[in-house]
Amino acid sequence: xxxxxxxxxxxxxxxxxxxxxxxxxxxxxxxxxxxxxxxxxxxxxxxxxxxxxxxxxxxxxxxxxxxxxxxxxxxxxxxxxxxxxxxxxxxxxxxxxxxxxxxxxxxxx
Numbered sequence: 001x002x003x004x005x006x007x008x009x010x011x012x013x014x015x016x017x018x019x020x021x022x023x024x025x026x027x028x029x030x031x032x033x034x035x036x037x038x039x040x041x042x043x044x045x046x047x048x049x050x051x052x053x054x055x056x057x058x059x060x061x062x063x064x065x066x067x068x069x070x071x072x073x074x075x076x077x078x079x080x081x082x083x084x085x086x087x088x089x090x091x092x093x094x095x096x097x098x099x100x101x102x103x104x105x106x107x108x109x
Contacts, residue, residue, distance in 0.1 A: 005067050012064035019057040041109040051107040058099020066092040 001009075030040055044050040066088040073079050 001067075001071055005070075008063055009067040012060040012067075015056065015060040016064055019053070019060065022053070023057070041106065044106050045109045047107065051103055054103035054106060055100055058103055059096055061099060062092045062096035065095060 069091065070084060070088045073084060
């Protein structure tokens with residue numbers, strides 16, 4: 001793994017660690033408070049901080065996961081070169097698009 005990919009994966013791991021903790025804490029709070037899905041969407045609708053948080057979460061996952069998957073595929077298979085990199089870039093684009101779509105849906109609800 002190149003130093004740039006190593007650094008990118010470690011930096012996104014830091015972002016994801018915080019984002020997952022905040023996300024899970026929010027879920028626990030919502031469940032214990034008896035909030036419904038409608039209540040939650042009412043609180044997140046139009047909230048720019050929520051959009052920013054979940055967009056950052058989605059983008060961090062879109063960078064982090066393909067780097068790890070690329071390493072696993074290189075170790076377990078004979079797949080190498082530009083085709084592997086292109087496939088991982090496409091995978092990252094799909095994760096980013098779906099994650100950003102979900103973040104915007106929560107914001108726009």
